[in-house]
Amino acid sequence: MDNLLIALVLGLVFGFLLNKAGLTSYHKIVNVFRLTDMAVLKFMMSGLAVAMIGLYAMRGLGWITFPAVPATYVVGNLLGGLIFGVGMAVSGYCPGTCVAGAGEGKIDYLIPGILGFLTGAAAFGLTYETVFPQISRLAAFGNVTLGQLWNVNSWLLIGVFAVMSLFLFYLIDHGLIRKDRLTSTQ
């Protein structure tokens, strides 16, 4: 019960932040793919950098243990990402931003959007036993981290990621971005 209360509160903050970052708008999602508004990338990379540093620091201090690391099976992770990107660029949302957007009164997110997710979820669950074991067997490495796979110190990888993010943010904020020629934006 306690645990579910935590889920509710974290969900509230999560949805609130998606709204405040503007990611519940069609144009914000699509324009990261048009390379004219990089808010999605900035949001994701900032979140990743903060969470990486925090998680590895807290584990280093012995405060937490990691939950199961999402499994790496190269073909499935990549193929899933490729199909996911198509859905995202067409609809202008992903599962989390669709739900938060529905909460803002966006009826196209609330009705066809959520019905679509539930339909996709049913379809996946009903075909799981024929599809998933096949795909998840290909180039499978199990629940590893990059540090374990490459046998390098995770802090080195985190450092590289953080520096890369800051460099990319600098470039984006100093002109390395395409000018939008659409009339409807801004």
Add this chain to the structure above:
Amino acid sequence: MDRIRKLFAQETWSPYLAGGLLGVVGLLAVGLSNHLLGASGGFENVAGILGKAVAPGAFDNMYFNFVMPAAITWNVVLLVGIFFGGTLGALSAKTFRWRSMPDKQWIEAFGPSRAKRWAFAFMGGAVLQYAAGIAGGCTSGLAISGGMLLAPAAFLFIAGMFGSGILTALIIYRARY
């Protein structure tokens, strides 16, 4: 105090601030619940509950009994939170409004038809959720939650997502890309 009130009333925050705070939420999920944030998982649980109500035979399988059980899980409660979090965000900036079409850019790309928008919204949702199933998670559950643990799966997913997202946007917008 006044500055905080102003910040909450602001419609759009810096993506660095919002993203950084999301990182803290991801940390807290692990620290407090030993759970990973993830939006797509909850949809699987809810689809299982609905499916078992409508067609109990078909949904009585390994997936909906054990892998993603048809139940009100941590992930389902998280989804409820995300929904009302969106509401709170909109209310705080006074942008809450019932509307059935997205912003002007959609109309510039696809025209004003609501039937078309709703059809694409539905198909997009179905495709996204099936893809998240294959990949092992979505933007939150795999890209961010996996990435913060340094799972290779997350970076493969992100690469695929941006690659095909850019290509799809190119095809949709063509000369206006």
